[in-house]
Amino acid sequence: MNKTLIAALAFVSLVFPASAESISDRVAPCLACHGERGTSATENTPSLGGQQAPYALIQLFMFREKLRVFEPMNEMAKSLTDDDLRTFSDFIAALPKPAPPADAADSARMARGETLAKQNRCNTCHNTDYSGKENVPRIANQREDYLAKTLAEYKDNSRHGYDATMADVMQTVGKDQIGELAYYLAHYR
Amino acid sequence: MPAISFASRRLLLAGAVFGAFTLSAVAQQPASPPAAPAAQPLPPGSPMIGRPDNEAAAKLAPVAPPPIPAAADKLPLAKLKVPAGFNIEVYASGMANARSLAQSDKGTVFVGSRLVDKVYAIADKDGKKSVKVIASGLYRPNGVAFKDGTLYIAELSKISKIEKIDDVLDNPPKPTLIYDKLPKDEAHGWKFIAIGPDNKLYVPVGQPGNNVLHDADHGQIRRINLDGSGAEVYAVGVRNTVGFDWNPETKQLYFTDNGRDWLSETVPEDELNRVTKAGEDFGAPFCYQGNIIDQELGWGKDCKNYTAPVGLMGPHTAALGMRFYTGSMFPKPYKNAIFVARHGSWNKSQKQGGDVVLVKLNKDGTVKSMEPFLTGFLEDNKYVGRPVDVMQLKDGSLLVSDDWNGAVYRITYGKQKVAAK
Numbered sequence: 176m177n178k179t180l181i182a183a184l185a186f187v188s189l190v191f192p193a194s195a196e197s198i199s200d201r202v203a204p205c206l207a208c209h210g211e212r213g214t215s216a217t218e219n220t221p222s223l224g225g226q227q228a229p230y231a232l233i234q235l236f237m238f239r240e241k242l243r244v245f246e247p248m249n250e251m252a253k254s255l256t257d258d259d260l261r262t263f264s265d266f267i268a269a270l271p272k273p274a275p276p277a278d279a280a281d282s283a284r285m286a287r288g289e290t291l292a293k294q295n296r297c298n299t300c301h302n303t304d305y306s307g308k309e310n311v312p313r314i315a316n317q318r319e320d321y322l323a324k325t326l327a328e329y330k331d332n333s334r335h336g337y338d339a340t341m342a343d344v345m346q347t348v349g350k351d352q353i354g355e356l357a358y359y360l361a362h363y364r
Numbered sequence: 365m366p367a368i369s370f371a372s373r374r375l376l377l378a379g380a381v382f383g384a385f386t387l388s389a390v391a392q393q394p395a396s397p398p399a400a401p402a403a404q405p406l407p408p409g410s411p412m413i414g415r416p417d418n419e420a421a422a423k424l425a426p427v428a429p430p431p432i433p434a435a436a437d438k439l440p441l442a443k444l445k446v447p448a449g450f451n452i453e454v455y456a457s458g459m460a461n462a463r464s465l466a467q468s469d470k471g472t473v474f475v476g477s478r479l480v481d482k483v484y485a486i487a488d489k490d491g492k493k494s495v496k497v498i499a500s501g502l503y504r505p506n507g508v509a510f511k512d513g514t515l516y517i518a519e520l521s522k523i524s525k526i527e528k529i530d531d532v533l534d535n536p537p538k539p540t541l542i543y544d545k546l547p548k549d550e551a552h553g554w555k556f557i558a559i560g561p562d563n564k565l566y567v568p569v570g571q572p573g574n575n576v577l578h579d580a581d582h583g584q585i586r587r588i589n590l591d592g593s594g595a596e597v598y599a600v601g602v603r604n605t606v607g608f609d610w611n612p613e614t615k616q617l618y619f620t621d622n623g624r625d626w627l628s629e630t631v632p633e634d635e636l637n638r639v640t641k642a643g644e645d646f647g648a649p650f651c652y653q654g655n656i657i658d659q660e661l662g663w664g665k666d667c668k669n670y671t672a673p674v675g676l677m678g679p680h681t682a683a684l685g686m687r688f689y690t691g692s693m694f695p696k697p698y699k700n701a702i703f704v705a706r707h708g709s710w711n712k713s714q715k716q717g718g719d720v721v722l723v724k725l726n727k728d729g730t731v732k733s734m735e736p737f738l739t740g741f742l743e744d745n746k747y748v749g750r751p752v753d754v755m756q757l758k759d760g761s762l763l764v765s766d767d768w769n770g771a772v773y774r775i776t777y778g779k780q781k782v783a784a785k
Binding site: 229232233236237240242257260261296298299300303309310311335337338339340342343344 | 410411412415422425426427428430431432435479480481503550551553573
């Protein structure tokens, strides 16, 4: 993955000086990792398609301000203007949302994940179909590895949310349950 | 998944069935992950605690502001309404998540933030205002206070200071820690701070959740010396106060306190409280608004054992910053009245608050009346702005911060020189 990122970064530094480019030129380096059509095939890297624009805007802002730390993204976002952030988040929201994995999900794991999701009332903020709303992200059919990584980061407080909701919610979710939640949300239909 | 029923009994039943199902699966496949426990309490800080199981309630969740401050020409200034004779203008903009306000003796205005990492200064040089970031990399630096040349900053769990701040606005040093014996809870962990007439710094520690029992380090207002020493608890039974000030006549501390969520659409109301002696107990989480015993935690308790609020500020309205008006620019009836910024509700189907109200007091310090002062932030049940703090400038005009737009407005009375755009 790192090679791709370095390549993408090199590409960014090459193309950014020319500011008259079209949005599709400008997002090309983003999509190189995050997936051409909104669905990521890159390990630990989220699909962006159908993401809530206000959420995407908050994340891009946090990357730019280093409130969310992930070096490649901090580097990517560092020179973006407020208008750039809005343009990119609107573009992301308009990409097709990721589809559920084609393979049939393990029904026992799905049941366990569903129970956990209901116990923790994920559907209150993330919407009843986990499509998210406003500043709360779409998590339905997100990459399973990324979901698990993110939940773990919220749990050990290495990822600070914009507000503190996820840190609080994750306090009582066991490490072993994170995998079940991620599996369920990734395979949600 | 259309219209999930929020009937928790059914969910719990389903959970139990799944649980039984998974147990046998585990027995057959030892490698598969462990089953979910049948019922698990929500974490103490969860905003979902106490949420009833119905669709209308399920639609309600805390509202987060946009991360980017609105451009000066996109501010909702034209929508904001003040009483006849008053004017409102933009004092400064471009400060993401502008929250609590403080002012130096030289007229510099300091602005804290909660969702970003910055403290701003609005410097005023010969009438020309400029916004500077004077501290960054801080964690939820909501609180700011100023005394004798020194700026005090309250982050989630520590207080620090920058001395001679007015001399170093362009090249400020990192803040110096003075006090960090504070819990690290996120829920109600951000702080408003202010310095009292006793020259002590008042520091609240909220209750770590919507409606929770807690240890002796939470649910209170403390005061400490300005060097961080001598901490003592000044008031208890405080759920989450994000604004206070001292009555200029009696020197008594008045503070707003936010009532619990999910009890109902109409109660409890947020409180305006008055401390008449150190150590007073204001009831939370056992008694709210002076006359409601909490349905879960209040068993065996009696509201008469707690100090009742002097005023009720509306249900879920999030009464935050408040200051007594001591200036002479506004008409006489405003003298020693209290301006209260109500951030606006999230835990209510029809939003309420999102304004600045004027609270007038009786001679004995109790509340005589409450009336709207600055309105227009709420439009079609959505916020176009959210007031957080109020502060009187030396000329008697009033500043209002807006964390939704990252701006500070100034309200004046009478014919004013129109400030430069």
